[in-house]
Amino acid sequence: MSFLDILHLALRNLRQAKLRFFLTTMGVIVGVAVIVTMVSFGLGLQRNMLSRFRALDLFNEVRVFGKSVFSMAVAGVDPKLKRDENPGGPRGPGFRADQRPTRILDDAALAEIAAIPGVAYAEPDIGFTTFVRANGRVVPLTVNGVSVPNASSRFKNFLAGQMISRADADEAVIDDVSAETLGFKQPADAIGQTIEFLAPANEKNTSQKSDGQRSSDSSESEDEGGLNFFGIPLEDDSDIEPGSDANKATSDGLNQVVAHTFRISGVLNSKPKEGAGQGGRIGLMSGAAIYVPLRAARQWTIDHRNPMGEVALALARQSGQLGERETEGYFSAVIRVDDPVALTPVRQRLTELGFGSFSIVDELEQLRTVFLILDSVLGLLGGISLLVASFGIANTMIMSILERTREIGIMKAIGAEDREIKLIFFVEAAVIGVTGGVLGTLAAWGVDGIANRLAYRFVLKPQGASFVDFFSLPPWLSGSAILFAVVISILAALYPAARAARIDPVRALRHD
Amino acid sequence: MPLLEAREVSKVYQMGTTSVTALDDVSLAVDEGQFVAIQGTSGSGKSTLLNMVGGLDHPSSGDVYFNAKPLGPLSKKEMARYRRFSVGMIFQNFNLIPTMNAEENIKLALAFGGLRGAQRRKTAKDLLGRVGLSDRLTHRPSELSGGEQQRVAIARALANNPKVLLADEPTGNLDSTRAHELLGLLREMVTRDSLTILMVTHDRELASSFADRIILMKDGRIVEKDDE
Ligand SMILES: Nc1ncnc2c1ncn2[C@@H]1O[C@H](COP(=O)(O)OP(=O)(O)O)[C@@H](O)[C@H]1O
Numbered sequence A: 001m002s003f004l005d006i007l008h009l010a011l012r013n014l015r016q017a018k019l020r021f022f023l024t025t026m027g028v029i030v031g032v033a034v035i036v037t038m039v040s041f042g043l044g045l046q047r048n049m050l051s052r053f054r055a056l057d058l059f060n061e062v063r064v065f066g067k068s069v070f071s072m073a074v075a076g077v078d079p080k081l082k083r084d085e086n087p088g089g090p091r092g093p094g095f096r097a098d099q100r101p102t103r104i105l106d107d108a109a110l111a112e113i114a115a116i117p118g119v120a121y122a123e124p125d126i127g128f129t130t131f132v133r134a135n136g137r138v139v140p141l142t143v144n145g146v147s148v149p150n151a152s153s154r155f156k157n158f159l160a161g162q163m164i165s166r167a168d169a170d171e172a173v174i175d176d177v178s179a180e181t182l183g184f185k186q187p188a189d190a191i192g193q194t195i196e197f198l199a200p201a202n203e204k205n206t207s208q209k210s211d212g213q214r215s216s217d218s219s220e221s222e223d224e225g226g227l228n229f230f231g232i233p234l235e236d237d238s239d240i241e242p243g244s245d246a247n248k249a250t251s252d253g254l255n256q257v258v259a260h261t262f263r264i265s266g267v268l269n270s271k272p273k274e275g276a277g278q279g280g281r282i283g284l285m286s287g288a289a290i291y292v293p294l295r296a297a298r299q300w301t302i303d304h305r306n307p308m309g310e311v312a313l314a315l316a317r318q319s320g321q322l323g324e325r326e327t328e329g330y331f332s333a334v335i336r337v338d339d340p341v342a343l344t345p346v347r348q349r350l351t352e353l354g355f356g357s358f359s360i361v362d363e364l365e366q367l368r369t370v371f372l373i374l375d376s377v378l379g380l381l382g383g384i385s386l387l388v389a390s391f392g393i394a395n396t397m398i399m400s401i402l403e404r405t406r407e408i409g410i411m412k413a414i415g416a417e418d419r420e421i422k423l424i425f426f427v428e429a430a431v432i433g434v435t436g437g438v439l440g441t442l443a444a445w446g447v448d449g450i451a452n453r454l455a456y457r458f459v460l461k462p463q464g465a466s467f468v469d470f471f472s473l474p475p476w477l478s479g480s481a482i483l484f485a486v487v488i489s490i491l492a493a494l495y496p497a498a499r500a501a502r503i504d505p506v507r508a509l510r511h512d
Numbered sequence B: 001m002p003l004l005e006a007r008e009v010s011k012v013y014q015m016g017t018t019s020v021t022a023l024d025d026v027s028l029a030v031d032e033g034q035f036v037a038i039q040g041t042s043g044s045g046k047s048t049l050l051n052m053v054g055g056l057d058h059p060s061s062g063d064v065y066f067n068a069k070p071l072g073p074l075s076k077k078e079m080a081r082y083r084r085f086s087v088g089m090i091f092q093n094f095n096l097i098p099t100m101n102a103e104e105n106i107k108l109a110l111a112f113g114g115l116r117g118a119q120r121r122k123t124a125k126d127l128l129g130r131v132g133l134s135d136r137l138t139h140r141p142s143e144l145s146g147g148e149q150q151r152v153a154i155a156r157a158l159a160n161n162p163k164v165l166l167a168d169e170p171t172g173n174l175d176s177t178r179a180h181e182l183l184g185l186l187r188e189m190v191t192r193d194s195l196t197i198l199m200v201t202h203d204r205e206l207a208s209s210f211a212d213r214i215i216l217m218k219d220g221r222i223v224e225k226d227d228e
């Protein structure tokens, strides 16, 4: 007897008890629908989170840490207990390095890192807070240096204007919040306006470059060359503390040093779509209110070092850890890779070079485990409902054996093998499994669609958010759900089939 | 050499503490092309004997031989093949599958025999033609008379060209006229196609008018063999 004949017989048997077949299959449909809906929700959650990370450049970036003057300055403390953070930096405890850096992250090191295959560029993380004046107002704002041009998603969304045109341009990009703070009614109003960074008058500004005290730093900036710096020393009162009374100073138009003037080239939209990221953080580069070219920012930090930084540098030099001719280097830098796949080898190389590094992928591995557990729990819940359905299948088949005893006896009398009798039952179960699996998957697909629409209609739309697909129903999920349903159904038919094959034809055919 | 042979076949049914001896040391031989009737009262062990010969049951002792080969050592699968190709069986209550029409019932047996597609359809039609039911192909058993049902059963029993037809009270549910017609058909198959038939009946008159030989059974024993 061919498989087609067996399939034909099985279908005929199912047709003969349509209602029973329908009810039994219904159990499988519900079970599969529950599994697929639950797992597709878990997968959707995962996908949405990952794509959000991706939109934030978190897979394309590695933060690299060098040996900082702050760690060199600390003395008499077990290195293991030392927190390798930049206490003078604008950000609080953030990303931690995977290992203690042993090398100074200076420009030469950055060039070496930029040459690692797969690295698009390495951007030192230079940030500071300073008073700025624009539109007649003075406010303290955070400033970051950025490389120009810049591929980061951060600079993809301008409300007005555009990115800084050249690496040596005296241009700045500000975010929309700062534009508002500075009193620009429209983002467009800020474009072309000047923004002045203010510094204490008693400090040397960049126009007076070389002075022996910072020979190394100065020579470095000379090497970079071509910096279009222009400081405008204001009047005379160089002894006045600028931070303390900035507003008054502004109103006076006196007692203030304008250290550097930039032209606003663009206003960023700092509110990422879909509520991505907190605090406007995109990528591993910390967010700031103002972005200026890297070299300008670097120069600023050298010229206007904060007291702690000053001390750290002195201590590092004193202890001999930082040579007289050595530059202090950057605390950290953000490396952008062309392809997330390159992340691992790039980090390996960084370790070999003696730098510490951080990538969100580390956190992601943990997240993946969490999702795996979540999906398993969801799948298990669905699995229980399918298990219940399998009892229904077994029950239905045992019932039908009782009804079909004579028929089975007849088949045996005309030469059916036990194997063939069993196969008929297995195929019947498989048909129930396939039908239930396919319809269950379709049902789950429908439920997903309806749930998405309801969520959009009653939750997202009222909040002004756009449509989000909360579920992910990849073909492999549908495929394995159907396969699972078939396997469970066949397992449920094991006992009934064995029992059918054991039927004694003599007894089955007795005519009383 | 006989085509079919039972040698010292006994069958004991164990019913709790008591045992029922359905067959007690029965031996018989049937040559190819013979029409042999087993006659005896109800409960004399006729069906039990026929089921042993048909490969549906196993003797407690002794063995059945087909073409001089014993059935005892056969595996379950080989036994199924024996039932499929070597013998055909018909019963008092016809035992057709009620949800299948005449043609489908026969095609089921042909499917077990491995016949496919067009060949299977053609053979089914030929078989129904042989028993005179060419115009009843799509009738269900419930739409056929008892005589017609038994003819369908005969066609099905002969589907895979067995040498032997085993018939257990084939006329038990038929009136005398239909019974004569049916046995006439069987007789013709023996004479024309040299089919071998072993038929169980309690009707002495029918047995003697159609069979070549009558074996009389009583209480599980053969009490009389004529024409030996
Ligand atoms: N499965 C069985 N269990 C117990 N006793 C049985 C069984 N089958 C048959 N018998 C007994 O064996 C005897 C012979 O039965 P059977 O061969 O059907 O007789 P017949 O066909 O001649 O009427 C009867 O007494 C019957 O009760």
Ligand SMILES: [Mg+2]
Residues within 6 Å of the ligand: B046, B047, B048, B168
């Ligand atoms: Mg009987």
